[in-house]
Amino acid sequence: MDPPVCEDGVVYPGRAPLRRLTRFEYNNTVRDLLGDTTDPAFSLPSEDVGNGFGNDADTLSVSSLLAEQLGTVAEGIAQRATATPEALAKLAPCASNVTAGSEEACARTIIERLAPRAYRRPVAAGEADELLALYSVGRKDATFAAGVATVIEALLQSPDFLYRIEKGTPDPERPQLRRPTGDEMATRLSYMLWGTMPDEQLRMAAQAGELSTKEGVRAHAERMLDDPRSRPTFRFFFDNLLPISSLADLERNADAFPTFSRTIGSLMREETQRFLEHEIFEGTGTWPSILTAPYTFVNEQLAAFYGIPGVTGDEFREVRLDTTQRLGLLTQGGLMAGTTHSNNTNPVVRGSFVLQKLMCISIPLPTGAILEQVKPPDPYSGKTARERFSQHSKDPVCAGCHKFMDPVGFAFENYDAVGLFRATENGVTIDPSGTVPETLGDVSGPIDLVQKLAGSEEVQSCFAKRWSEFAYGLTLRAEDRCTQQAITTAFEASGYNVKQLLIELTQTDAFHYLAPGQE
């Protein structure tokens, strides 16, 4: 499809393919629906890689294993939800003292309370009857609890729960276009901002018609972002965008890095997440300010590792950085350690992270034909990384791609394999100069690099793109161009404010209309 020309005053509904709950969303949803805090979805087979967040609707597929495991997981949740009289009472007060005569009526009460929330829409009478029939099958030769469990098991596997099904309703002003219903809009908002089902307040807002205008949606988006329930969504996003999620398992040679441990790794991840949360919710909160913040968060143990004096206790607190050595998110220990293979730094990995994740420049992996011509350099030859990786610039076959990646990585060489600042490597003074592709050009070192990145339009629009793909659960294509353009423009207008970006994501035509043919 040709990319559309985006004109003012024309509605570009964008794509909204059918989405299945991800494991992250499933866990949050059963927590809110049934109080199940066991994160049961982690035993489901993993999602497809797709857009990097596991929620790319275009690549999600259902294997036999997934269908089977969804049943197993639902069975476990249903059992926990009906295991004790107290658990049953939480489903409906009538369940705490059912008698033979009141059982069926109570089962109906439970269904009428649970099903509309599980389906995120009103349930028709016939649907409730069908669920009640399931209760009767489960109750046969078994207990009341077993009957209720059967219903829950079915609810959790039904398409109405697992998929975000949108039917829409004609737009009163432009009847040829369809818009999400109030309930569907509540669901869109809730999964985007909280990664879970709508709460009572959102459902009531939907009933009251508050979500039928962009202004109404904006007001709720603002409320939802101020709610602590939005925090896990930010954590999830950054855990998947940044190389920090596995720092707690990071291993380094103890002789070379005696002060590093897995605990330090996990504290680094916490440092990054704390910093981001503070900056977004209490600080300036723009992507450029995040990239160049002169402060970070550490506790005593992490401060000792970095050599920052005067921090005591387990609590994280804000400390100023020596801005000749570090500046902003990218120079944090976790990002530097998380972009290093082993005990030696690897400028390719660091450069590739910046280019691909932060600048949305995709670097093709070498194909078999190219690799057959060359052997990769031995990472243990040469005194400095620049020396070790010199083959990449000498060999024209490698240089085609590496000329983009390596010079970005070289600018981070002041941080070793555990993210500590260093001026020399093997007795040789490090030359941290580098080059960034596109318009940014040469940089003198890491501080210069992050400042240039923070001032780059490409970096801002890439960040907006990453959030769009995560928030809308897809990979942006040519046909999504108007949506992307609208978001980029709004992000720019906000001064690149991250919270504002999320609000703007609820203001696009793509968020307020259904694509034609989708009804």
Place this chain on the structure above:
Amino acid sequence: MLRGAGAIAVALPWLEIMGPERTARAAPEPAKRFLAVYTPGGTVLNRWRPTGTETSFTLSPILAPLAPVQNRLLVVDGLDMKSALGEQHQAGIVAWLTGTAQEGANNGGYGSGPSIDQVIAARISAGQKAQASIQIAVRWATGKAHGLLSPMNAANYENAAPHKPIPPRLDPVEIFTKLFGTLNPSDNNDAARRLARQQSILDFLDRRYSAVSAALGAADKQKIDQHLTKIREIEQSLSSTDTPTTMSSCKAPTMVDTSDYNPRTGLNADDKGNVKDTSTDAAIPKVGKLMTDMLVMALACDITAVGTLQWSDTEAKHTFPWLNLTEHHHFYQHDGGFKPAECERICNWYSKQHLYLLQEMEKIDMGGHSLLDESVVFFGSELSDPPSHKKNDMPFLLAGGGGGLRTGRWVRYSHLPHNNLLVSILNLFGDTRTTFGDPRYCTGPLTNLT
């Protein structure tokens, strides 16, 4: 040892005099079981390739552990994975069983056809066994895949279009319960009640998915229909009267304590294998053995007829503490510069594990012949040479006697496409097609296998 052309030349005419010709070559029965075993990142070719002649050969260091079953092996040498086009590792694992190129742009897509295991399963297993097939993996999705299903780690592809990748099972305890839980004769009433309940739920789901599907546009409908198909498959397997056989050879394998093994460790891994979870890695030999036992018994008990064992994903990011190796496999292959000695040690260990699998299959009496006799076991990788990511001269092995496979041989081809092997394997199961995968890279079945 009976070897040498002389002895055979004398023996053959004498055998023919003994009675009507009834050799395996005349009309072999189709093979009845199929296993595919995957190890990551190729081999060290000059330490892998045997020496000698077709029937009289010496296994080289990497394959040496397999010497006790040498007469059950067919070393298939000289095949190129010509259909493996795309990203270095990904193209290899995509093509390994499908014979198709990686679709789409660089490091993006999957294959565009079914994998042979699924084609075989549709023929001999689906609807006939409790499970159409079993996919199992040990320490999988540890690197760039970030714990997600990806072209880096997907070996199995559905038989029906759009040929979606199939994730493997990872948790040994769950696999055990799934496969052998029903072998426990106790709790009969509970089991019957559970079955009745499950059937009603599936019935309900069938109606819900059908109703939802009917109201959706084409692309969304396809997703719901795919889910509905899977629900119907589960319904079918529940209503199938085929309970595991009570053959004397069928018994649940011995469950071992796997509490020191977290199958999901490293599933949240970063791109480059920073995660080196040695505590879990130490349990890999034990878990691998259990996985092998479960696969063998799943076949012996007729729970399924088709299985895949992936020892890892392509860029294996676990370590080998039991071999005194502290870095991950991909590090020795490529990330840390090619280290042939370490790679050889790892490949050698995988040969030992393969020996165990084949010997266990040989032990099982299926009524006058062994499980191995009626099976075809395909052992392979996505590359041949680790540092260059070459896919020529693939280190492939076949084993077993299914379909009249003539083993105890080292057959050498001159750069024939590996799709020819894939179609030959299908032929062993009675599938008569003459091409498989991308037809541009298939020139027909291999000769000299049966």
